[in-house]
Amino acid sequence: MRSALRLAASLLAIIALTGVAPPERIVVYMIGDSTMANKPDPEHNPERGWGQALPQFLDRDVTVDNRAVNGRSTKSFIAEGRWDSVRARLKKGDYVLIQFGHNDQKVEDSTRYTNPYTGYRRNLSRFVTETRAAGATPVVLSSIVRRKFNAQGVLEDTHGAYPFVARDVARELGAGFVDLQLLTEDLVTAAGPTGSKALYVYTTEGQFPSFPQARQDDTHLSPRGATEVARLAARALRGLGGPLAKHVVGVD
Numbered sequence: 001m002r003s004a005l006r007l008a009a010s011l012l013a014i015i016a017l018t019g020v021a022p023p024e025r026i027v028v029y030m031i032g033d034s035t036m037a038n039k040p041d042p043e044h045n046p047e048r049g050w051g052q053a054l055p056q057f058l059d060r061d062v063t064v065d066n067r068a069v070n071g072r073s074t075k076s077f078i079a080e081g082r083w084d085s086v087r088a089r090l091k092k093g094d095y096v097l098i099q100f101g102h103n104d105q106k107v108e109d110s111t112r113y114t115n116p117y118t119g120y121r122r123n124l125s126r127f128v129t130e131t132r133a134a135g136a137t138p139v140v141l142s143s144i145v146r147r148k149f150n151a152q153g154v155l156e157d158t159h160g161a162y163p164f165v166a167r168d169v170a171r172e173l174g175a176g177f178v179d180l181q182l183l184t185e186d187l188v189t190a191a192g193p194t195g196s197k198a199l200y201v202y203t204t205e206g207q208f209p210s211f212p213q214a215r216q217d218d219t220h221l222s223p224r225g226a227t228e229v230a231r232l233a234a235r236a237l238r239g240l241g242g243p244l245a246k247h248v249v250g251v252d
Contacts, residue, residue, distance in 0.1 A: 024093060026062045026244060029086050029136075030054070031077060031127065032099035034220060035144050036068035046208050046215070047201050048226035050144070050233065051097075057234035059247045065089075073103035073112040074123035083127065092135030095244055097233075098127045099180065101143035101162035102219070116161040124169045137242060140170040142181040144229055147200050147218035149193040155185060178236040184229060199225030 030036055030051040037049040051066040058064065067086055069077070077083055077100070086096065100123075104114045114120040124140060131138035142163035148156045163181040170177035188196045201217035221229060231251050238248040 026093055028062055028064045028095045030066040030068050030097045032068035033072050033102050034070035036099050037070055038066050046203050047220050048223050050226045050229035053226040053230035057230055057248060057250050059249050062247045071103055074100045074120055075114050076112045087130055090134035090136040094136040096131045096136055096138050099141040101159055116165045121165050121169055128173045128175045139176040140166050141178040142166045144180050144184040145188055147188055147196050153193050155189050176240045178233060183232040187228060
């Protein structure tokens with residue numbers, strides 16, 4: 001409460017001295033799945049979403065509001081009212097980072113599955129057009145890769161058409177696009193079948209008291225992996241230009 005009052009007093013002082021109100025902070029909303037989402041108890045949790053690490057690559061004039069949730073697809077994110085909650089808050093100058101695909105693939109789950117060429121495409125298009133209608137800037141991102149190496153040490157694709165459709169929607173609607181599939185493929189391939197384990201959640205039994213069982217997870221990121229993916233995403237956002245680009249820091 002006191003900090004809010006101090007901030008309000010500071011803003012009034014600036015207006016009184018200059019006659020000009022300071023610009024509103026840019027809010028970057030993130031909508032997506034578990035690979036992007038904030039994870040609880042970061043001091044003891046071996047898992048991170050890359051959105052959790054993104055704020056360290058943006059300056060203090062940007063607020064990150066990470067609305068990504070574990071297990072969500074474009075379909076379930078809309079059905080649960082989560083998109084409407086974000087859309088209602090959007091204002092001119094904000095950004096929406098859109099990354100889905102992992103759970104849209106769940107063909108065995110009717111509450112989440114979307115055909116990439118129809119439902120998935122329609123939902124991504126909705127996110128883009130409704131973001132723009134609110135005066136905000138949409139950026140579509142393809143999914144991060146799963147760590148799936150074959151016997152020859154080649155990283156295999158697990159996303160099929162979804163990254164292609166994400167790119168195509170962005171191109172068709174003139175939205176920004178970040179190819180996280182490509183960027184993370186390069187990252188994981190360079191680390192190799194053994195070194196890439198450090199980017200994902202590989203733990204031994206008893207290593208983390210809050211998560212005592214051993215875990216070999218080739219989808220979800222470790223703190224190191226989340227940081228590296230966030231760095232790649234922030235660098236790509238800078239490359240898109242626009243108002244957010246000048247607020248990207250620490251990526252080089």
